[in-house]
Amino acid sequence: MGEELFLLTELQALDSEIAKNEQRKKKHSHQIQQREIKISELEKNLLSKQEELKEIKKKRRAEERRIDEVDLKLAKHEDEKYKVKSRDEFTALDKEVSHVEGEKREIEDLLLELMEKEEELTQFLPSFKVKAEAEKNELDREKKVLISSLKELISKGEKFQEEREKLIPQLDPVLLEQYEKLRQLKDELAVVPIKDGICEGCNVKVPPSLIGRIKRGKEIVYCENCNRMLYNASLRKV
Ligand SMILES: [Zn+2]
Known part of the structure; x- marks a missing residue:
């Protein structure tokens, strides 16, 4: 991530x-x-x-x-x-x-x-x-x-x-602004993990192409259904 x-x-x-x-x-x-x-x-x-x-x-x-x-x-x-x-x-x-x-x-x-x-x-x-x-x-x-x-x-x-x-x-100010807006709109959850190919924000399946982009970690990827920012739960830093 x-x-x-x-x-x-x-x-x-x-x-x-x-x-x-x-x-x-x-x-x-x-x-x-x-x-x-x-x-x-x-x-x-x-x-x-x-x-x-x-x-x-x-x-x-x-x-x-x-x-x-x-x-x-x-x-x-x-x-x-x-x-x-x-x-x-x-x-x-x-x-x-x-x-x-x-x-x-x-x-x-x-x-x-x-x-x-x-x-x-x-x-x-x-x-x-x-x-x-x-x-x-x-x-x-x-x-x-x-x-x-x-x-x-x-x-x-x-x-x-x-x-x-x-x-x-x-944090990048633009990203921060996006985060603040998403938090307001999405029940205080702007960034969510994908687990078993499912967005944990809205419980909808994330297309494999998006999962690939998320795994590469070069860009911010948004859920196509709920617009939340997605990250790969298994790659999460501890
Ligand atoms: Zn979602």
């Missing part, structure tokens, strides 16, 4: 490694991103539960203050009962008292509901927090592992690129 063709197969092997490496990098980045999203969801969830509890406590205290106010009102009305002078005044006061008592019952119901919610959340939060923290730690650990292998992939990719840059000047 001609030296140039051999270099092209080297370049193709390298390019396929580069492509695989890029795929892995993309996958890793995606997995890192997924973990970051999950971590922030866990944090948000925990924070929202904590906020919910704070809000309930605030509401509960407000309702307790309302009960105090209502109790004051009732005590005041109790005093007023001793000062009423007419039956009408007494009836009006009585009506007002039962109205305030109704208000108090409503507040008490609301308060009870709030206290139940508060107790539920107070009991739930510590274990929820522990669970969330554990999940977060696990995700953090996974993220660190992924970041460190992503770094390895990045440096591997840089080494591949360095190798590529060393290889490129050894």
Whole structure:
């Protein structure tokens, strides 16, 4: 096989490694991103539960203050009962008292509901927090592992690129351009071997006249079916 063709197969092997490496990098980045999203969801969830509890406590205290106010009102009305002078005044006061008592019952119901919610959340939060923290730690650990292998992939990719840059000047620019175009068009396979008279790119028989030209190795021979550059697998340099 001609030296140039051999270099092209080297370049193709390298390019396929580069492509695989890029795929892995993309996958890793995606997995890192997924973990970051999950971590922030866990944090948000925990924070929202904590906020919910704070809000309930605030509401509960407000309702307790309302009960105090209502109790004051009732005590005041109790005093007023001793000062009423007419039956009408007494009836009006009585009506007002039962109205305030109704208000108090409503507040008490609301308060009870709030206290139940508060107790539920107070009991739930510590274990929820522990669970969330554990999940977060696990995700953090996974993220660190992924970041460190992503770094390895990045440096591997840089080494591949360095190798590529060393290889490129050894190739004829026209041939290189052909190779690049073919790679784009032909599933990243521009140079393929013939094996048992068959093109390994498209699995179609190569005419004997072409095989003869390939074996002589004086020129670049293209598959008549798929246009890929052909080389003789058995003559491949190691
Ligand atoms: Zn072919």
